[in-house]
Amino acid sequence: MIRYPYLKEGTTIGVTAPSSGVNAELHNLLRHSLERMKMRGFNIVCGETIWTQHKAKSSPAQVRATELNNMMSDNQIGLIIPPWGGELLIEILEYLDFDNFQSKWILGYSDTSVLLLAVTLKTGTATAHGANLLDLRGEYSDKTTAMWQPVLSTKTGESIIQYSSDKFQKEWKHSDPSPCVFHLTEQTYWKTIQNSDVNVQGYLLGGCIDVIRHLIGTPFGDVQYFQKHRIKNKPILWYLENCELSTTDLRRSLVQMKLAGWFNNCSGLVFGRSDANQPIDQYTAEDIYRELHEELNIPIIYDIDCGHVPPQMTFINGAYAEIEVKDGKGTVKQSFL
Structure with a gap:
């Protein structure tokens, strides 16, 4: 429960x-x-x-x-x-x-x-x-x-729906304060590695991959216990965002999560926008997402409203979520079951 x-x-x-x-x-x-x-x-x-x-x-x-x-x-x-x-x-x-x-x-x-x-x-x-x-x-x-x-x-027992933003912030402008903290100038477009509409459901877990990866192998990162005893072996839907990792470090971290069993019975992965996703030797974040899709055989959604490139939705660890992407727009329905 x-x-x-x-x-x-x-x-x-x-x-x-x-x-x-x-x-x-x-x-x-x-x-x-x-x-x-x-x-x-x-x-x-x-x-x-x-x-x-x-x-x-x-x-x-x-x-x-x-x-x-x-x-x-x-x-x-x-x-x-x-x-x-x-x-x-x-x-x-x-x-x-x-x-x-x-x-x-x-x-x-x-x-x-x-x-x-x-x-x-x-x-x-x-x-x-x-x-x-x-x-x-x-x-x-x-x-x-x-x-x-x-x-x-x-x-x-209730549910709530959030919708993808219209625009996101490309860069911080601390020297240009405004009535709204963020300066939203760029068109938001949620993407899928399959280049098609996606609907995925599961219990949400996630956060900033730079830091949550360090819970692996500790008493504070027992995903298997959570899955078995808290959500009765229902699938987990992971949301992740990258603050500062290079693409190769991001790949290493995701492989570590996979090897640690964090992606067992996983229904999908969703990734936030990131300024850190710069190619290493032509190896891109999209390459990583594609490899994950092939290895795990699950939907991959990316450039969502989550993390260090605002604005961001409010994702609830432990909520049952239905995430839908259609024509670059996204909806997130979270149910407190």
């Missing part, structure tokens, strides 16, 4: 930095993000870790873990959102008190996806791969990003 948290109106958001905190010169952006959430009717509880950053982490691992443990066991907090991702979240996993985690949403992406996937695999509680707190500081959000709140407000 999967436990699905429920986001109540006016809930209290816990803001903590299990990976990177925010440097002093960017505290104004953090304060703006916190104020924006208050304006939307949420209460805010801030941890101390969000205000500090030293040697690629907000604070020592045990400090970060203690703050997160306290927020996860606090009944007054209904949602955890880190300011953003980072590099070294994996350091805190051994100090987390999973047995005492309350059922509440954790929302984020990038390095935060290590925490999201570990929590869902260890506890059977659904987690939300989507916007970071600083992504939500704008006067308004594009309609794709804004779906985070309706998705997290879906009740157990």
Whole structure:
């Protein structure tokens, strides 16, 4: 069984930095993000870790873990959102008190996806791969990003549909702030390696492949247990996004996932857009997708709204999803079964 948290109106958001905190010169952006959430009717509880950053982490691992443990066991907090991702979240996993985690949403992406996937695999509680707190500081959000709140407000037994974006952001323009954080200029087009319409279904798991691959072989990456005991051997539908891996490193990581059994009883793979997908010796990301399709004999969808090239949908680890691609447009129906 999967436990699905429920986001109540006016809930209290816990803001903590299990990976990177925010440097002093960017505290104004953090304060703006916190104020924006208050304006939307949420209460805010801030941890101390969000205000500090030293040697690629907000604070020592045990400090970060203690703050997160306290927020996860606090009944007054209904949602955890880190300011953003980072590099070294994996350091805190051994100090987390999973047995005492309350059922509440954790929302984020990038390095935060290590925490999201570990929590869902260890506890059977659904987690939300989507916007970071600083992504939500704008006067308004594009309609794709804004779906985070309706998705997290879906009740157990209900479903919700998201649609592919109209346009995506080609490059970050931090020197050009706007009422919407993202500058969406390029036409979105979801692709399939089969060059045909695709409909695929399964229980969602995924995240940023750069970091979640390091859960393989640890107590926090037991996909087989999750599949057998949480979803009764139903197929898994993986969504993945590449932040910084070269195409050859991406290929190595996917082969490792395959050899570790993560793709056993897998119904499909969907990949987010990526700036990192630059060819190595003419070896492209499309070559990788084609090889996976041939090896696993499953649908491959790519350039979807997920990851470091915004905007992105909110994908729920543990939700039953139906993903459809037709004429370059995509729909994602997630059911909290």
